[in-house]
Amino acid sequence: MTLRTDHIAGGVFVALGLAVLALSGDLPVGTLSFPGAGMMPKLVAGLMILFGLLIIVRAGESAPLASLPWGDLTHAARIVAITAVAIALYQPLGFVVTMVLLLFTLTFGAERRPLFAAAAFSVGVVALTYLLFAVVLKTPLEPGILGF
Amino acid sequence: MGTVESLLLGFSVALQPDVLWYAFLGCLVGTIVGVLPGIGPLSGISILLPATFGLDTTKSVVMLAGIYYGSQYGGSTTSILMRIPGEAASVMTCIDGYAMAQKGRAGAALCIAAVGSWIAGTFGVIMLTLIAPPLATFALRFGPPEYTALLDARPGVPRLHVVDLAAAHLADGVLRASARHHRHRQHDRTLPVFLRHPRARRRHRHRTGRGRPVRPGRDPVDAGCEHGPQCHRAEAAPAPAQPAGMARVGHADRARFASRLPGRAHPGSAHIISSFLSYALERRLSKHPEQFGKGAVAGVAGPESANNAASTGAFVPMLALGLPTGPITAVLIAALMIHGVPPGPTLVNEHPNIFWGFVASMYVGNLMLLALNLPLVGIFVNVLRIPYAYLYPLVIMFCIVGVYEVNHSIVDVWIMLIMGVVGYGLRKFGLDPAPLVLGLVIAPTFEMSLRQSLIMSNGNWTIFVQRPIAAVLIAVCALLLALAALSVIRARKDWRSKLAEAESGEGAKARI
Numbered sequence: 001m002t003l004r005t006d007h008i009a010g011g012v013f014v015a016l017g018l019a020v021l022a023l024s025g026d027l028p029v030g031t032l033s034f035p036g037a038g039m040m041p042k043l044v045a046g047l048m049i050l051f052g053l054l055i056i057v058r059a060g061e062s063a064p065l066a067s068l069p070w071g072d073l074t075h076a077a078r079i080v081a082i083t084a085v086a087i088a089l090y091q092p093l094g095f096v097v098t099m100v101l102l103l104f105t106l107t108f109g110a111e112r113r114p115l116f117a118a119a120a121f122s123v124g125v126v127a128l129t130y131l132l133f134a135v136v137l138k139t140p141l142e143p144g145i146l147g148f
Numbered sequence: 149m150g151t152v153e154s155l156l157l158g159f160s161v162a163l164q165p166d167v168l169w170y171a172f173l174g175c176l177v178g179t180i181v182g183v184l185p186g187i188g189p190l191s192g193i194s195i196l197l198p199a200t201f202g203l204d205t206t207k208s209v210v211m212l213a214g215i216y217y218g219s220q221y222g223g224s225t226t227s228i229l230m231r232i233p234g235e236a237a238s239v240m241t242c243i244d245g246y247a248m249a250q251k252g253r254a255g256a257a258l259c260i261a262a263v264g265s266w267i268a269g270t271f272g273v274i275m276l277t278l279i280a281p282p283l284a285t286f287a288l289r290f291g292p293p294e295y296t297a298l299l300d301a302r303p304g305v306p307r308l309h310v311v312d313l314a315a316a317h318l319a320d321g322v323l324r325a326s327a328r329h330h331r332h333r334q335h336d337r338t339l340p341v342f343l344r345h346p347r348a349r350r351r352h353r354h355r356t357g358r359g360r361p362v363r364p365g366r367d368p369v370d371a372g373c374e375h376g377p378q379c380h381r382a383e384a385a386p387a388p389a390q391p392a393g394m395a396r397v398g399h400a401d402r403a404r405f406a407s408r409l410p411g412r413a414h415p416g417s418a419h420i421i422s423s424f425l426s427y428a429l430e431r432r433l434s435k436h437p438e439q440f441g442k443g444a445v446a447g448v449a450g451p452e453s454a455n456n457a458a459s460t461g462a463f464v465p466m467l468a469l470g471l472p473t474g475p476i477t478a479v480l481i482a483a484l485m486i487h488g489v490p491p492g493p494t495l496v497n498e499h500p501n502i503f504w505g506f507v508a509s510m511y512v513g514n515l516m517l518l519a520l521n522l523p524l525v526g527i528f529v530n531v532l533r534i535p536y537a538y539l540y541p542l543v544i545m546f547c548i549v550g551v552y553e554v555n556h557s558i559v560d561v562w563i564m565l566i567m568g569v570v571g572y573g574l575r576k577f578g579l580d581p582a583p584l585v586l587g588l589v590i591a592p593t594f595e596m597s598l599r600q601s602l603i604m605s606n607g608n609w610t611i612f613v614q615r616p617i618a619a620v621l622i623a624v625c626a627l628l629l630a631l632a633a634l635s636v637i638r639a640r641k642d643w644r645s646k647l648a649e650a651e652s653g654e655g656a657k658a659r660i
Binding site: 012032044079084102103107142 | 542579603
């Protein structure tokens, strides 16, 4: 049997539905007249499993999994990883340092733009954004290690 | 004092130079907030609220309201140019606006959005001036059963061709950046080996002029342009000719009316739902519904007009009754209360300068926004020229800052990143993220109003057909579902489509 995209997609929905069912197991279902806190999650999870199974059953109409282009996955993963690091550093380092590092890493590291162009872009954009928010609009941004 | 006298009083306040300045500032910031993906009107108003503490009440509320309705104008820009809604109400504009941009009509789409927004915004203010009290009374009739029935009627909407939504901002950025990177590599492979190094490519460009960044039509990769040749046409796209512009008035009219009901009656996401309803209405009434999703002008004019009219409509219960219809109007009420002015019925009588000054400033503000947005269309179209390698890091930065600044919660930012990854997966597997996001928006309100309705009726489900408005909405829901089912059955029974399928199959076999 050829593995198709909808096999995976439907499988993910079924798994997600089962996870919701498991997580909402303790919540009371109640009655139809007075639904409890668990009724809606269970209803939604049940429908999600049902539609996930339908997607799997009708997966023959979808494209084979092997035909999906995955050439961009490593690049996408790199961007997500860089963004995740930036989020983790946002509070300890603050807006200015984190965003300069984020922009520089994305433009120079991920996009291989020239070093000086990437550095000037990162510093310039962050400085302008900081001026706009902190000076013109008087809106405090995350201060971090620099204290501003 | 009659309406005209009151309005004249309002204009005497709104046309004072300093009030005009703050109205302009609000409109400008609102446009920027709308243009920047990741920063919505709520975060824009919230982060600027402290900046208004030093101002008097009229100026502060005029500026903050300017941010709100200015963001409705600006939100269309990134939707049309980059398929990234600047704020949630611009989601529907992505569909046909982006398709128009791909066809090289980005300038026309932006003009239509600006003019439609102005017509609808001004209409909204006229309504606010003239019929605010009866409409506010109508909104008061909407209880939990009516909300439940209204949200029930939503299944008709996801059937529409909906594109990626605000929650998929990051996914979009990641996907586009990745797709671009992939094409970049493919592009490299199409060049001779000695030209693959960036420096060598620059030398090659210098000699041949090929791939200059300002010529996206000739070299989409180096220009960072998503749309290839279309961008080149987009930059040269003239503003819509007068007849086309006039034809759009009809769409704006329908959109305004489509926006009135939910604008008054639906709290929280009135401007968002209005744009969805308007799109659905335009598609239903269009003689060429097949053009929707492929660059239909009505698909831009309708939703854009609707969200502007609805955002103005949200001020009616806020000003007349002191009721927030959503988080944005709640912040505006907070701004009034911080200045010691209680919103509600007493506002009109006890603070006519503030009430009518605010109303009059919206007439002026809408004109300012039109004057601001039309000349800026050319500048906004130039956004397409910015290499995507520089553009998407900006989007990611503003997404992080925008999400963080709402609650100062890093958890929210992590959720955004996870949703971005989910959005990437959904698009990879060809699943439309729109219904998912629609469910996320609607589900909490639906569940709450359903529970409230059942408590009101002591568990009796007939409450949804006993109340006239709810019954009508349930009937509309049933009708929409029936129409949807009918169109599916008809499509299956249509002998012409079967014949076309058979012919295409035979044609393919013959080619083989």
